[in-house]
Amino acid sequence: MRSIEPIPDVMRAAVLHAYDGAPESLRIETRPVPKPERGQVLVKMVAAPVNPSDLMFLKGFYGVRKPLPVVPGWEGMGRVVATGDDWLSRSLLGKRVACAAPDKHDGTWAEYMLTAATRCIPLGDTVSDAQGAMLIVNPLTAWALMDIIRKDGAHAFVQTAAASAVGRMVVRLSQHFSIAGVHIVRREEQAELLRAMGATHVLNSETPDFDERLREVCHQLHATIAFEAVSGMLAARVLKAMPDGSRLILYGALSESPLMADPRDLIFQRKRVEGFWLADWLSGRSILGQIRLGKHIQRVLGDLLRTEVAARYPLSEVHRALADYQASMTAGKRLIVMEAA
Amino acid sequence: MRSIEPIPDVMRAAVLHAYDGAPESLRIETRPVPKPERGQVLVKMVAAPVNPSDLMFLKGFYGVRKPLPVVPGWEGMGRVVATGDDWLSRSLLGKRVACAAPDKHDGTWAEYMLTAATRCIPLGDTVSDAQGAMLIVNPLTAWALMDIIRKDGAHAFVQTAAASAVGRMVVRLSQHFSIAGVHIVRREEQAELLRAMGATHVLNSETPDFDERLREVCHQLHATIAFEAVSGMLAARVLKAMPDGSRLILYGALSESPLMADPRDLIFQRKRVEGFWLADWLSGRSILGQIRLGKHIQRVLGDLLRTEVAARYPLSEVHRALADYQASMTAGKRLIVMEAA
Numbered sequence: 306m307r308s309i310e311p312i313p314d315v316m317r318a319a320v321l322h323a324y325d326g327a328p329e330s331l332r333i334e335t336r337p338v339p340k341p342e343r344g345q346v347l348v349k350m351v352a353a354p355v356n357p358s359d360l361m362f363l364k365g366f367y368g369v370r371k372p373l374p375v376v377p378g379w380e381g382m383g384r385v386v387a388t389g390d391d392w393l394s395r396s397l398l399g400k401r402v403a404c405a406a407p408d409k410h411d412g413t414w415a416e417y418m419l420t421a422a423t424r425c426i427p428l429g430d431t432v433s434d435a436q437g438a439m440l441i442v443n444p445l446t447a448w449a450l451m452d453i454i455r456k457d458g459a460h461a462f463v464q465t466a467a468a469s470a471v472g473r474m475v476v477r478l479s480q481h482f483s484i485a486g487v488h489i490v491r492r493e494e495q496a497e498l499l500r501a502m503g504a505t506h507v508l509n510s511e512t513p514d515f516d517e518r519l520r521e522v523c524h525q526l527h528a529t530i531a532f533e534a535v536s537g538m539l540a541a542r543v544l545k546a547m548p549d550g551s552r553l554i555l556y557g558a559l560s561e562s563p564l565m566a567d568p569r570d571l572i573f574q575r576k577r578v579e580g581f582w583l584a585d586w587l588s589g590r591s592i593l594g595q596i597r598l599g600k601h602i603q604r605v606l607g608d609l610l611r612t613e614v615a616a617r618y619p620l621s622e623v624h625r626a627l628a629d630y631q632a633s634m635t636a637g638k639r640l641i642v643m644e645a646a
Numbered sequence: 647m648r649s650i651e652p653i654p655d656v657m658r659a660a661v662l663h664a665y666d667g668a669p670e671s672l673r674i675e676t677r678p679v680p681k682p683e684r685g686q687v688l689v690k691m692v693a694a695p696v697n698p699s700d701l702m703f704l705k706g707f708y709g710v711r712k713p714l715p716v717v718p719g720w721e722g723m724g725r726v727v728a729t730g731d732d733w734l735s736r737s738l739l740g741k742r743v744a745c746a747a748p749d750k751h752d753g754t755w756a757e758y759m760l761t762a763a764t765r766c767i768p769l770g771d772t773v774s775d776a777q778g779a780m781l782i783v784n785p786l787t788a789w790a791l792m793d794i795i796r797k798d799g800a801h802a803f804v805q806t807a808a809a810s811a812v813g814r815m816v817v818r819l820s821q822h823f824s825i826a827g828v829h830i831v832r833r834e835e836q837a838e839l840l841r842a843m844g845a846t847h848v849l850n851s852e853t854p855d856f857d858e859r860l861r862e863v864c865h866q867l868h869a870t871i872a873f874e875a876v877s878g879m880l881a882a883r884v885l886k887a888m889p890d891g892s893r894l895i896l897y898g899a900l901s902e903s904p905l906m907a908d909p910r911d912l913i914f915q916r917k918r919v920e921g922f923w924l925a926d927w928l929s930g931r932s933i934l935g936q937i938r939l940g941k942h943i944q945r946v947l948g949d950l951l952r953t954e955v956a957a958r959y960p961l962s963e964v965h966r967a968l969a970d971y972q973a974s975m976t977a978g979k980r981l982i983v984m985e986a987a
Contacts, residue, residue, distance in 0.1 A: 366910065367914075368910065368913065368914025368915075369914075536909045541904060555909055555912045555913055556913060557909075557913075558909035558910075558913070563882060563906040563907060563908055563909070564906065564907045564908075564909055564912065565904040565905065565906055566904060566905045566907075566919065567904055567905075568877045568896055568898075568899035568904070568905055568921070569707065569709060569899075570921075571896045571905065571919065571920060571921030572709065572896055572897060572898075572899070572921035572922065572923050573708070573709025573710075573921070573923055574709075574921075575920075575921065575923075575926060576921070577918065577919065577920045577921075578907065578912065578918065578919040578920075579912060579916075579918045579919075580909070580911075580912030580913035580914070580915075580916065580917070580918075581913065582913050582914055582916075585916060
């Protein structure tokens with residue numbers, strides 16, 4: 306093991322004890338600081354966001370369930386303070402990095418996190434701590450969705466939860482790449498927010514003429530691909546509104562309801578439903594491809610892929626961060642900032 | 647126009663006046679006998695079955711809604727008694743044919759039907775009137791589903807509504823081609839019927855350990871493709887039971903409920919949902935390919951693709967045929983037999 310500073314034996318961390326979503330199942334505790342082996346780095350965490358995927362994880366709804374007790378948090382940023390004795394890991398020593406949590410072990414809501422060197426992206430000086438902490442989950446998802454549109458050859462797309470962090474990035478990216486988008490929200494203030502960003506086709510799913518207007522605009526723009534993050538009946542309504550042969554790609558389930566679809570849309574109109582998971586999309590790329598992507602993302606992170614931060618909380622107030630985020634996701638991300646070790 | 651016998655001016659036909667499924671919306675009436683033009687043939691109908699797609703059509707749930715009033719019935723058999731003055735149509739004059747109804751005009755539940763020559767398959771002497779009348783919808787669907795398995799490269803498949811006419815054909819075809827199948831029914835008598843046919847993996851969705859057993863057998867056989875004809879919650883249960891990356895292909899909706907799916911199966915397990923419509927599958931084939939297929943199907947029509955007939959009804963008793971069929975589909979097809987013109 307190599308290190309650039311003394312590593313304490315113990316640290317403070319948020320620790321999950323049950324996948325039930327109950328506040329008392331998540332506790333601030335003292336845990337031993339793990340030691341990096343070959344291929345691993347120890348990151349002294351600076352900041353980590355709360356994402357919808359974290360909320361799903363806490364309730365046991367996420368694609369991965371880790372053995373309990375475990376530290377939640379899928380992404381964050383910090384400085385690499387110790388590494389295993391291999392070339393790739395050593396090359397990160399002392400660097401500021403954006404980092405993703407390992408699949409099976411403790412995550413980012415702690416003073417230190419052990420992860421694979423391949424799960425870190427070194428950060429340039431122009432990237433702030435806050436933007437670096439939120440480099441992976443949302444910006445890469447938005448980037449991947451654009452990549453799917455380009456590969457599909459679709460003329461236009463539809464997205465739900467368009468005022469979410471990912472949704473706003475998709476709005477900006479599609480404007481940048483001149484791809485027409487139909488943006489669906491469920492509150493008028495969200496619609497105004499997107500219109501202020503310059504979005505043209507913004508629809509509120511709670512208005513009485515929503516289905517008719519969605520159908521009109523989808524056919525007019527020939528929008529044959531939908532990014533859907535709500536699930537439930539909204540998925541069925543979006544699928545029905547799109548032209549024959551359209552694809553609905555589910556990447557979230559904010560409603561926590563089963564996806565619904567009218568059989569006639571699937572059978573007689575050749576429409577299809579599939580899912581998107583960032584982990585799958587990334588695993589389909591080489592390490593070199595991921596490094597190139599990481600650099601590219603950083604160049605647009607302060608602009609096209611910026612994330613609005615609504616508030617910062619010390620690790621000890623993680624429960625308040627969670628409650629505030631669930632009360633209003635549209636206001637922006639909640640960032641957990643680690644106290645000095 | 648060429649003809650082999652005198653054609654009357656009028657005929658008896660079942661005529662639909664509203665897409666509401668009400669018995670009084672379907673009436674036996676006198677209609678003019680249409681005259682074939684170029685590319686068309688006039689078929690003097692002998693027999694026509696009631697299929698699930700006919701029931702959907704009567705209620706307005708089918709992929710095609712024809713202008714009302716209209717004669718229902720998607721398939722049948724008869725003799726070509728008059729044709730337009732072109733080579734293909736004339737070649738069918740006097741022949742016994744299986745025939746499909748046109749997309750926009752009157753169908754097979756009548757004494758005569760006008761259709762395109764390309765929608766007729768000449769029948770060999772070994773094919774009975776009854777089997778010929780049911781050559782297209784179910785046998786071609788079963789054949790197409792097998793074709794999908796072979797192109798997909800799946801090791802094994804799952805099917806719901808396995809005791810239906812198509813389901814039984816799929817059982818026999820998969821035995822013939824040595825493809826492992828998991829057959830789902832919802833009553834014990836249906837399970838026994840399939841076991842008597844030699845099916846090994848038969849599950850009743852109404853038993854308490856169904857989901858667990860389905861999951862076990864799908865993983866054991868690596869069944870990654872499902873043919874689903876029920877929709878609703880059963881679709882979600884089948885999708886959940888299958889291994890990562892599986893496809894669910896919806897080709898019917900006997901429950902008349904929206905398809906449901908757990909978002910986690912789509913997002914984290916790369917599972918997909920799509921539809922199958924015979925009309926699409928056929929339109930992807932050349933006329934020559936369809937003729938070759940028609941001949942091939944006839945060779946196995948008395949055996950692998952045979953249909954059980956539960957009862958025959960004169961055209962005047964079409965309402966009884968519909969009521970009996972809806973009361974028990976498993977007993978076999980109901981055939982409408984036309985009286986002499």
